[in-house]
Amino acid sequence: MLERTMGRLNYKTSVIMFGAAKLGSVSQEEADTSISFALNNGVHHFDTAASYGDAEVRMGPWMPNVRDGIFLATKTEERSKEKAKEQIRRSLERLRVDSLDLIQLHAVGDIENLDLCTRKGGALEALIEAKEEGIVKAIGITGHGHGAPATHLEALRRYPFDTVLLPLNYYLYSIPQYKEDFDKFMEEAGKQNAAVRVIKAIAKGPWGDGQPRNYSTWYEPFDQQDIIDACVHFALSFPGVVALASAGDIHLFPKIVDAANRFGSMKDEDARRILQGITEYASPFAASIS
Template sequence: MLKRTIGRLGYESSVVMFGAASLGNVTQEEADTSITYALQHGVNHFDTAASYGDAELRMGPIISRVRNDIFLATKTGQRSKEEAKEEIYRSLERMRVDSVDLLQLHAVGSLDELDRCTEKGGALEAAVEAQAEGIVKEIGITGHGHQAPIVHLEALRRFPFATVLLPLNYYMYGLPEYRESFDALMEEAGKQSAAVRVIKAIAKAPWAEGQNRPHATWYEPFDQQEIIDACVHFVLSIPGVSGFASAGDIHLFPKIVDAVERYGLMSDEEAERILSSISGYTTIFGAPTSIA
């Protein structure tokens, strides 16, 4: 399993993070099987959130036993200090652990959301307090949508977040405004040695109305191995990207791991040929809008 260093944290993480959104609505047996598969294939970075249904509960039985062997991250979507602190403690209890390696302020995709998190009495204060208590080792931020790179750039100016987590795939990076803002974020993150990790690497498009939905993801994902290979090749080939989160469906996870294990066998030209010829490939976040 390919590993990369998580910014200034110095941790050697598998480039694919186990995205535990996939465990939000599965049985304990299914969760155990998926987590065990990840561990057997060298995945040592597990990323979850308080809002991912029963994911933290499903992780508990195995994660608590291998806690010292993995990098464990969770997220709080609360915006006030009091509510965020309660959620942090609840996450630890649900996962049966005493601490997490990374606590992320979740879904901060607009400047209004960032303001709410960073204002006096906001969620950032809870994260800093939890860090002082030793139950949170590092603090990061995540976001969705086309504004995420701009918002996260501003976030890094306000606070030394150790990590950022935001969307990136071939289609989105091909949008001039998104590419420009993503590259600007990468430059600042590099200066601060903040790790940039990405989501939605294999997202194809929003589900069409009335479309059969064979996957648990909230968007239509790619599920053909060759295309997944190309998607993985693309995001891992962007300089400075330390890793990506797997899609929210346990049945897609083995294909994603397979693509990572064969990373380097596909050329940039082949990936470009595959991804540029896909019909119906678009953004899952709707039409891009200005941050102004």
């Protein structure tokens, strides 16, 4: 598995992150199979969240044996200092660990949520305190939606986050405003040497009304290997991106790993041809921008 350095953290990460949302509603046996597959294929960056159902609980039994060999990240969606502190402690208990490599402010995709997190008594204070106590090594921020790049640019102006996790795929980057905001954000992230990790790389768009939902993802994902190859190629070819999170479905994970293991075998023009030829390709987020 290809590895890249996570900015100023100077940690060599697998370019595929185990997005643990896929463990939120599966059995321990199914979780064990997926985690084992990840480890056996060189994926050692595990990213979960307190809000991912039972994901932290499913990962817990593995920690005594694998903790020293993985990068472990979780997230809090709380907005106050006190509630965020409580949730971090609960995550440590559920994961059965004493410390985390990364704690992230979760789902901060607009200025309103950023203001809540960064105000006096906001969640960011809990994350900083946890780092000072040695409970966490690094602090990050994540966000969904079309406003994430602009919001995260402002976030980096307010606090030097070590990592940022935000959406990127071929369709989103084709939206003029999204591209402009994303490029400005990447410029600042590069100046600060913050590690940029991306989500929604293989998102096709929203589920259609009445459409059978064959995957546990909240958006419709691509599932054809050649299209996944092109999506992964686009994301990993993007300057400054250190890793992408696997989709939130255990059945898609092997296809994403397969695509990453063959990264470099596809030409840019072939990836563009595949992605440009897709019909019904759209933003996974309901609101649209021009």
